[in-house]
Amino acid sequence: xxxxxxxxSSKAPQAGVDLLRIVRINEEIKSVVGVAFKINIMALNxxxxxxxxxxxxxxxxxxxxxLRVFSQDLRDCMGAxxxxxxxxxxxxxxxxxxxxxxxxxxxxxxxxxxxxxxxVLRAREIENDRHTQRLASLRKQLKRALEDxxxxxxxxxxxxxxxxxxAAYGQSFAVPLAQVSGEFDNxxxxxxxxxxxxxxxxxxxxx
Numbered sequence: 001x002x003x004x005x006x007x008x009s010s011k012a013p014q015a016g017v018d019l020l021r022i023v024r025i026n027e028e029i030k031s032v033v034g035v036a037f038k039i040n041i042m043a044l045n046x047x048x049x050x051x052x053x054x055x056x057x058x059x060x061x062x063x064x065x066x067l068r069v070f071s072q073d074l075r076d077c078m079g080a081x082x083x084x085x086x087x088x089x090x091x092x093x094x095x096x097x098x099x100x101x102x103x104x105x106x107x108x109x110x111x112x113x114x115x116x117x118x119x120v121l122r123a124r125e126i127e128n129d130r131h132t133q134r135l136a137s138l139r140k141q142l143k144r145a146l147e148d149x150x151x152x153x154x155x156x157x158x159x160x161x162x163x164x165x166x167a168a169y170g171q172s173f174a175v176p177l178a179q180v181s182g183e184f185d186n187x188x189x190x191x192x193x194x195x196x197x198x199x200x201x202x203x204x205x206x207x
Contacts, residue, residue, distance in 0.1 A: 015095045018135075021203035022092060025142075026085045029078055032194050036074040039156075039187055043068035046163075046180045053173035060166040060177055063159055067184060070156045074191070077149045084142045091135040098128045143204045150195045157192060160184040 043064050050061030105121040163184055167177035 015092055015099065018203060019089065019092045019096070021201055022085060022088050025198055025201055025203060026082070026089075028194055028198055029081050029085065032191050033075055033078045033082075035187055035191055035194075036071045036078065039071035039074075039184065040068055042180065042183060042187070043071060046177075046184075049173065049176060049180065053170050053177065056169055056171045057166070057173055057177060060163055060170060060181070063163040063166055064180075067156065067159050067163065070152070070159060074149070074152060074156070077145070077152060081142065081145050081149065084138060084145055088135065088138045088142060091131055091138060094131045095128070095135060098124065098131055102128060139204060143199075146195060146199055150192070150199060153188060153192045153195055156188045157185070160188045 046064035047061055047068070050057040050064055053060070102121070102124050105124055109121050160181065163181040164178065167181045168174055170177040
């Protein structure tokens with residue numbers, strides 16, 4: 001009984017740390033969503049600029065449209081990540097609640113071993129395990145979703161670099177096209193850095 005109680009007690013600090021880590025991940029995801037929206041606005045402006053440049057910037061216009069689609073897909077992906085984050089927050093909160101309730105039930109069971117607290121305690125332990133397993137599953141889902149988002153951003157980086165190449169063929173519009181494509185590249189790299197940081201979060205190792 002004492003060993004089990006010690007195990008429950010040791011889970012509390014970890015669950016609290018996990019909650020802080022999830023909050024940090026959520027804040028970073030919000031930042032990425034904001035940047036993705038910026039790409040969408042930039043892509044729309046780039047498409048109009050390419051139309052002004054005419055046939056010389058046709059390739060740049062196609063890539064700008066692809067970057068616009070990329071920004072929309074990325075926002076959808078971040079929305080899915082946010083849903084998983086909310087699920088994680090909910091499960092961690094339930095784990096913390098379970099820990100508090102279990103601690104009280106254990107104290108009651110130790111004071112009166114023949115009381116009704118013992119069967120209730122066993123049922124509570126089963127519930128504890130269920131929430132812990134659910135959190136572990138969500139942790140894995142979130143990690144996979146982050147990997148998918150990272151691969152998507154890698155593709156966005158290729159599009160941005162291709163746009164920089166196409167900008168050179170923009171003739172009299174080459175300079176403004178190069179400036180826009182450079183901004184694309186910088187923003188996509190910013191998102192890539194953010195997601196790379198999230199992939200390394202200790203939340204996924206449980207340490």
